[in-house]
Amino acid sequence: MGNTVLDVKNLLTQYYTNGGVIKAVDDVSFSIPKGQTVCLVGESGCGKSAVAMSIMGLIDGGSGGIKNGEILFEGKDLLKLKKHELRQLRGNDISMIFQEPMTSLNPVLTIGGQIMEPLMEHELISKKEAKKRALELIELVGIGRAEEIFNSYPHQLSGGMLQRIMIAIALACSPNLLIADEPTTALDVTIQAQILDLLRSLKEQRDMSMLLITHDLGVVAEVADYVIVMYAGKVIEEGPVVELFKNPKHPYTKGLLKAKPVINQRQEELYTIAGQVPNLATLTPSCYFSERCEQCMAICKEQMPKINDLDNGQRVACWLYEEVTTV
Amino acid sequence: MKGYVVKRLFYMIPTLFGASILIFFLYSLVPGNFIDADQNLTAERKAELYELHGYNEPVVIRYFIWLKNLLKGDLGYSLQFQLPVGEVIGNYIWSSFIVALASLILTWFIAILVGIVSAIRQYSIWDTFITIIVFAAMATPSFFLGLVIIKIFAVDLGWLPAGGMISTGSNFTGWEYVKDVAEHMILPVLVLTMLGIGGLTRYFRTNMLEVIKQDFMRTARAKGLKERVVIFKHGLRNALLPAITLFSFELPALFGGAIITEQIFNWPGIGAIYMQAFSVRDYPLLMGFTMFIAVLTVLSNLLADILYGIADPRVRVKK
Numbered sequence: 278m279g280n281t282v283l284d285v286k287n288l289l290t291q292y293y294t295n296g297g298v299i300k301a302v303d304d305v306s307f308s309i310p311k312g313q314t315v316c317l318v319g320e321s322g323c324g325k326s327a328v329a330m331s332i333m334g335l336i337d338g339g340s341g342g343i344k345n346g347e348i349l350f351e352g353k354d355l356l357k358l359k360k361h362e363l364r365q366l367r368g369n370d371i372s373m374i375f376q377e378p379m380t381s382l383n384p385v386l387t388i389g390g391q392i393m394e395p396l397m398e399h400e401l402i403s404k405k406e407a408k409k410r411a412l413e414l415i416e417l418v419g420i421g422r423a424e425e426i427f428n429s430y431p432h433q434l435s436g437g438m439l440q441r442i443m444i445a446i447a448l449a450c451s452p453n454l455l456i457a458d459e460p461t462t463a464l465d466v467t468i469q470a471q472i473l474d475l476l477r478s479l480k481e482q483r484d485m486s487m488l489l490i491t492h493d494l495g496v497v498a499e500v501a502d503y504v505i506v507m508y509a510g511k512v513i514e515e516g517p518v519v520e521l522f523k524n525p526k527h528p529y530t531k532g533l534l535k536a537k538p539v540i541n542q543r544q545e546e547l548y549t550i551a552g553q554v555p556n557l558a559t560l561t562p563s564c565y566f567s568e569r570c571e572q573c574m575a576i577c578k579e580q581m582p583k584i585n586d587l588d589n590g591q592r593v594a595c596w597l598y599e600e601v602t603t604v
Numbered sequence: 605m606k607g608y609v610v611k612r613l614f615y616m617i618p619t620l621f622g623a624s625i626l627i628f629f630l631y632s633l634v635p636g637n638f639i640d641a642d643q644n645l646t647a648e649r650k651a652e653l654y655e656l657h658g659y660n661e662p663v664v665i666r667y668f669i670w671l672k673n674l675l676k677g678d679l680g681y682s683l684q685f686q687l688p689v690g691e692v693i694g695n696y697i698w699s700s701f702i703v704a705l706a707s708l709i710l711t712w713f714i715a716i717l718v719g720i721v722s723a724i725r726q727y728s729i730w731d732t733f734i735t736i737i738v739f740a741a742m743a744t745p746s747f748f749l750g751l752v753i754i755k756i757f758a759v760d761l762g763w764l765p766a767g768g769m770i771s772t773g774s775n776f777t778g779w780e781y782v783k784d785v786a787e788h789m790i791l792p793v794l795v796l797t798m799l800g801i802g803g804l805t806r807y808f809r810t811n812m813l814e815v816i817k818q819d820f821m822r823t824a825r826a827k828g829l830k831e832r833v834v835i836f837k838h839g840l841r842n843a844l845l846p847a848i849t850l851f852s853f854e855l856p857a858l859f860g861g862a863i864i865t866e867q868i869f870n871w872p873g874i875g876a877i878y879m880q881a882f883s884v885r886d887y888p889l890l891m892g893f894t895m896f897i898a899v900l901t902v903l904s905n906l907l908a909d910i911l912y913g914i915a916d917p918r919v920r921v922k923k
Contacts, residue, residue: 335825339726368828375826380819383838384918385845395827430917446827 282454282486283309283332284349290324290331292341299557301327301341303510309454314480314487316501316518318494318533322554324510325490329456332488333373334363351453369399372447376459378439382431388415388442389427395449414445419475437468444475451483458490473499494537498522506530509555509565512584516591526593528570564596572597609910616902623898624674628667631887631894638683641885657683670891679892684884689892693874699769700861700873703789707796708854715801716840719808723816724835734805742802750795750868757791764790767870792869796862807850811843818842845916852908856900 290302301324309315317325330336331343334355348355350371355363372395375381382391392411396402402410408427415423418441431439440460447455457476461469477500480487489500497504497518505515506529514527525531532550552569564570567577576596584594639645639653654660658669673680679689718738722731741749758766765771765788776784815821816839824838825831861875870876874893881889912919 333826335822364828364830366828367826373826375819375823377819381823383820383824383842385841385916386838387917394824394829398827398829398833432918443823446823 280311281308281349282311282351283488284347285328285332286347286349288328288331288346288348289344290327290336290341291344292327293339294558296556296558300510300560301557302331304346305507305510305512306346307505307512307515309486309488311453311486312480312484313502314477314489314500315503315505316497317488317490317505317507318492318497319507320492320554322557323507325492325507326458327510328507329373329458329488329490332456333367333371365399368395368447368452369450370452371454371456372450372452373456373458374440374443374447374460377463378436378443379431379463381443382439384431386430387427388429388431388434392427392442392446392449395446399450410449411445414449415442417448417479418442418445419471436464437471440464440468440472441475444472444479448479448483452485454486454488455480456488456490459492460489461493461496462491469496476500494533506533509557509560511565511581511594512592513566513595514591514593515584516587516589520589520591524589524591526587526591526598527566527595528572528597529566564594609906612906612909616906619902620899623902624671624895625667627891627894627898628670629663631891632663632666634887636885637887638885657681674895679896680888682881682886682889682892684881684886684889689889692877692889693893693896696872696874696877697859697861699871700866700875701858702785703792703796703866703871703873704858704860704862706789707793707800708858710793710797711800711804712851714797715804716808716844718801718805720812720835720840720843722805722809723812726813738802738805741798744798746795746799746862746864747868749798750791750865753791753795754868764788766791767868769872788869788871792862792865792871795865795868799865804850807847808843811846812839815839815843841915845912848908848911848915852904852911853901855904855907856897859900860897 285308286306288302288305289300291298292301303324305324305328307315317328319325327336327341332348332350332355336342343356346356350366355366358366382388389408389411392414393404393407396407396410397404400407412423412427415426420426420438420441426434426438426442431442434442440463443460455476460476461472464472473496476487476489479485487500489496491497501518503515504518504521506513506521506527508529514521514525514530521530522534525534529550532548535548536550538547550569555565555568562581563579564573564577564582567573570577574596580596582594582596582599584592585598586592587598637659639650639657639659645653658666661669670680677690679693681687682689682692685692718734722734725731754766757764767788769788770776770781770784771788774784821834821838824834829838859874861873861878863875863879865871866873866875867879878890878893880886881893
């Protein structure tokens with residue numbers, strides 16, 4: 278326990294949609310050890326972001342809610358905290374950066390003001406002190422001309438710079454856990470690499486834990502210690518990054534890895550997993566991936582596989598591996 | 605910024621020139637005038653008056669005479685009051701202004717608050733309730749609303765005076781006078797506020813709903829800011845930006861008077877005078893006043909653009 282920063286147990290998060298109630302996160306459990314980076318991988322709509330929003334307690338009560346489970350952060354169950362207690366953790370001990378830096382900052386407030394906000398909110402410091410800290414943070418995330426940036430507005434900066442500013446805001450109060458929800462998706466490739474490098478080095482400097490949400494396996498290979506693959510709200514496979522890349526078990530993970538372009542290897546056409554993510558509102562008890570699975574068996578259509586430990590530290594939820602343990 | 609304002613002031617010239625043409629010819633080309641409207645005049649007297657007021661000149665010449673006077677600051681001469689138009693406007697405009705200003709402040713204050721609450725509690729009972737009330741107030745014509753309010757507050761309850769600006773036969777001075785006028789103001793202000801509040805509440809609700817969905821609101825919450833700060837500092841400021849345009853349209857209306865409401869409450873405002881001028885065809889007064897409002901409108905537009913520049917860093921003019 279002492280070494281675990283975040284422990285999510287049996288999390289069930291629902292959203293209310295026009296098509297009915299959907300389980301965006303369905304019985305998901307994982308933990309993040311101190312100083313480690315855990316990557317949450319999956320296609321759009323698989324519930325990755327819903328996990329992040331559940332941890333942050335940012336799900337709007339009108340559109341959904343957490344129905345079950347525990348989210349233990351440093352031993353405290355976030356779901357049992359009072360509203361203001363959770364608010365005091367947000368931006369302070371747990372902070373988050375988002376996918377779209379261009380729209381994630383308030384267009385009418387200065388960059389400096391927005392960096393100072395969490396500092397003023399969570400730490401008892403003067404405005405002058407906060408400004409000094411903000412300038413340091415701007416330098417920390419690798420932007421020069423701190424004074425000039427401090428007084429500028431979001432529309433005057435590029436996407437990459439704005440994402441650096443978002444990181445500065447997130448790091449302002451030295452959080453123990455940083456959640457990054459597709460932090461590089463909206464940026465171009467060279468900037469992506471810079472942002473990832475920055476995140477990785479800051480994480481190491483500050484001995485911070487990180488939950489990185491992405492659909493980009495390239496990103497995963499670069500920064501992750503441990504990988505969790507989600508599909509339709511469920512964890513279908515997880516394991517240490519090297520094992521998982523070297524030896525993927527679940528047909529979906531295999532497919533994802535095959536669908537990744539490899540440099541210096543010319544292919545006529547990139548592999549794609551046939552079909553689409555199922556509609557979460559109309560799921561029946563089965564392996565949710567069975568519709569698209571190339572190795573689908575009869576049982577896959579009838580029963581949902583449980584997630585089981587494999588001997589090399591990986592865990593997988595697939596009937597292909599179930600036999601080994603049950604027979 | 606200074607250069608920009610000067611440039612904009614120059615742009616106003618053609619606009620106002622066009623407005624003056626429209627205003628003058630619309631009123632001048634209508635058959636009949638103040639002199640024709642008076643049936644007690646003999647033909648001789650009529651001819652004399654025509655000569656005196658220059659109605660015998662061709663209409664185009666009359667336009668240029670009018671324009672020349674305008675440029676000198678002379679809005680014309682009211683036939684009905686036998687006073688310069690500027691003076692007539694000056695006499696009545698402030699009583700309209702105080703009512704309009706009070707109702708403007710009240711309307712905006714309530715509309716912003718109610719709009720925000722309706723937006724953050726969208727589809728709640730409160731939101732539905734407010735929506736019904738607001739539409740009901742909007743849908744009620746001012747003459748009806750005014751009469752109902754007079755019936756309730758002035759006649760049945762007897763709390764407030766039914767009309768006028770000061771108590772009949774009174775000669776209060778100082779604070780007594782202010783208090784008397786304030787009492788007479790309450791009902792007209794109430795009616796104007798009820799009429800104006802509907803649209804504005806919906807407008808702020810829509811703006812706020814738009815802003816609430818924005819990513820930066822989520823960021824603000826993720827920073828652990830208090831909900832109050834999230835809504836008012838991050839939300840409201842963005843929701844108010846588009847309202848600047850609307851606000852600038854309200855400014856000329858402050859001086860425009862409320863024709864029907866002033867009539868009902870027998871309020872000696874410019875709206876009532878305007879209506880009266882129509883019935884006796886006092887066209888010089890109408891032209892002068894309309895031109896005055898045109899100038900105010902153009903100035904308000906400039907003001908809106910300047911305010912935008914101050915409020916929204918994205919449109920701030922580069923130095």
